[in-house]
Amino acid sequence: MKPDNLNRRNFLQWTALTGGALGLGLSPVETIAAAAGQNIETKGHVFLTKPYLQAPEPDGMTIMWLTGRQSQSWVEYQAVGGQKLRAESSVNGMFQINPRIQRIRLNGLKPGTAYSYTVFSKEIVDFQPYKITFGETIQSGPYSFTTPPDDKENVSFLILNDIHDRPASYSQLIGLNKAEPYDFVFLNGDMFDYQTDEQQLIDHMIAPCTASFASLKPFMFIRGNHETRGKFSPNIGQYFENPGGRAYFSFDRGPVHFICLDTGEDKADDTPVYAGLADYDRFREEQAAWLAQHMQSKAYRKARFKVVLMHIPHYYSGDWHGAMHCRQLFGPLFNKHKIDMLISGHTHRYGIHEPQEGHNFPIVIGGGPQAGKRTLIRFRANPSKLSVEMIRDDGQAVGTYSINR
Numbered sequence: 001m002k003p004d005n006l007n008r009r010n011f012l013q014w015t016a017l018t019g020g021a022l023g024l025g026l027s028p029v030e031t032i033a034a035a036a037g038q039n040i041e042t043k044g045h046v047f048l049t050k051p052y053l054q055a056p057e058p059d060g061m062t063i064m065w066l067t068g069r070q071s072q073s074w075v076e077y078q079a080v081g082g083q084k085l086r087a088e089s090s091v092n093g094m095f096q097i098n099p100r101i102q103r104i105r106l107n108g109l110k111p112g113t114a115y116s117y118t119v120f121s122k123e124i125v126d127f128q129p130y131k132i133t134f135g136e137t138i139q140s141g142p143y144s145f146t147t148p149p150d151d152k153e154n155v156s157f158l159i160l161n162d163i164h165d166r167p168a169s170y171s172q173l174i175g176l177n178k179a180e181p182y183d184f185v186f187l188n189g190d191m192f193d194y195q196t197d198e199q200q201l202i203d204h205m206i207a208p209c210t211a212s213f214a215s216l217k218p219f220m221f222i223r224g225n226h227e228t229r230g231k232f233s234p235n236i237g238q239y240f241e242n243p244g245g246r247a248y249f250s251f252d253r254g255p256v257h258f259i260c261l262d263t264g265e266d267k268a269d270d271t272p273v274y275a276g277l278a279d280y281d282r283f284r285e286e287q288a289a290w291l292a293q294h295m296q297s298k299a300y301r302k303a304r305f306k307v308v309l310m311h312i313p314h315y316y317s318g319d320w321h322g323a324m325h326c327r328q329l330f331g332p333l334f335n336k337h338k339i340d341m342l343i344s345g346h347t348h349r350y351g352i353h354e355p356q357e358g359h360n361f362p363i364v365i366g367g368g369p370q371a372g373k374r375t376l377i378r379f380r381a382n383p384s385k386l387s388v389e390m391i392r393d394d395g396q397a398v399g400t401y402s403i404n405r
C-alpha cells in the first residue's frame with residue numbers, strides 16, 4: 001500500500017499494514033515527518049496544485065505550484081501577440097530544482113498587459129555528481145493573467161477573512177461577486193483553525209482558490225491569530241509570496257496606498273498554551289517602528305487614499321492583549337497620519353463602524369465563518385471615490401461605505 005494522501009487517519013492505517021516508516025528504511029527525519037502527519041510519499045510526478053499567482057506588480061508576477069517529486073521547473077509565457085518567453089528560477093548561477101514548492105518570478109513585464117502562461121516540471125529521477133537522469137515533463141496551462149496598470153486610476157479587489165477551514169466558502173463567497181471585474185483577492189487572516197500539514201494547505205486553501213480564481217488572479221494573504229497555531233505553522237510562509245516578500249508590507253494600486261500588518265496572536269505571549277514560543281509583542285513593536293517610518297515616506301504622504309488591512313481590529317474585538325497592544329502601538333499612528341479606512345476580520349461579527357472617538361476613520365470588519373455570518377467585501381477606488389460593499393453569503397448587501405475626494 002502506497003501512502004498517497006497521508007493524513008493522520010490513513011497514516012495510522014498505513015502504519016498498521018506496513019510496519020510504518022521505519023519498516024521502509026526511512027531516515028529519522030522522514031519518520032518524524034510521517035509521525036507529524038505529513039506526506040512522505042506522494043502520487044508520483046504530478047502537479048499537487050494548479051499554478052497560483054502571487055506578489056503582483058505592474059512589472060512582475062510570481063507563479064507558484066506544488067509537485068509530487070523533485071523537478072526542474074519553468075514557465076513559458078507571452079503577451080498577447082508577443083514573442084514566447086521562458087522564465088526559470090536561477091540562484092547563484094544554478095537553475096533551481098525544488099523538491100515540491102515551485103516558484104518562478106516573471107520580471108520585466110509590461111504594466112496593464114494580458115499574458116498567457118504554461119508551467120512545466122521535469123522530474124529529476126536521479127542526481128549523481130556527473131550524471132543527472134531526468135524523467136517525464138508535465139505541463140499545466142495555458143492560463144492567463146493581466147499585470148496591474150502602472151497608473152493612479154483604478155483598483156478593485158475582493159476580501160475574504162475567517163474562513164476557518166471551510167474550503168467550500170471560497171467559491172461560495174467569490175461567487176457573490178458575480179461577473180464584476182476585480183484585480184486580485186486579499187485573504188485577511190484566519191483562513192484555517194490551525195496548521196496541520198501541507199495537505200491541509202492544499203485542500204483548504206490553494207485548491208479552492210485555484211478552482212475559483214487563483215490561476216488567473218493573484219491573491220495576497222496575511223496571517224490571522226489562527227495561522228500562528230499548529231505544528232505546520234512555521235512552514236506556511238514558504239508557500240506564499242507577498243509584495244516585497246515580507247509578512248507585513250505596503251503596495252500602491254490605483255489611487256490607493258495599502259499597508260498590510262500581521263497582528264499576531266490574540267493572547268499575551270506568556271499564555272501557557274503558547275509554551276514559550278510566542279514573540280508577538282516584539283513583532284508588533286517591529287511593525288510599529290516600520291509603520292512610523294513608512295508613514296513619513298513620499299509614497300504614503302502623496303497617496304490619494306490610505307488603507308490598512310490587518311486581521312485583528314484594534315477596536316470592537318474586546319480587551320484581549322493582542323487587540324489592546326495593536327491599539328496602543330498602531331492606533332495613534334493611524335490617527336496622526338490620517339488613514340482613510342481599516343479593514344479587518346477576527347470578531348466573526350460583520351459590521352462597518354463609523355469614525356468616532358479613538359479612531360478617526362471607518363473600521364470595516366468582515367464576518368464568518370458559519371453560513372449566515374460569512375461576508376465578501378468588495379473594494380473599489382478611483383481618484384474621486386473609494387467605496388466598500390459588504391455582501392453576506394445569502395447575497396444581501398449588509399453594509400456600504402464611500403469616501404469622496
Ligand SMILES: [Fe+2]
Pocket residue numbers: 190224225226311345346347
Ligand atoms: Fe481571528
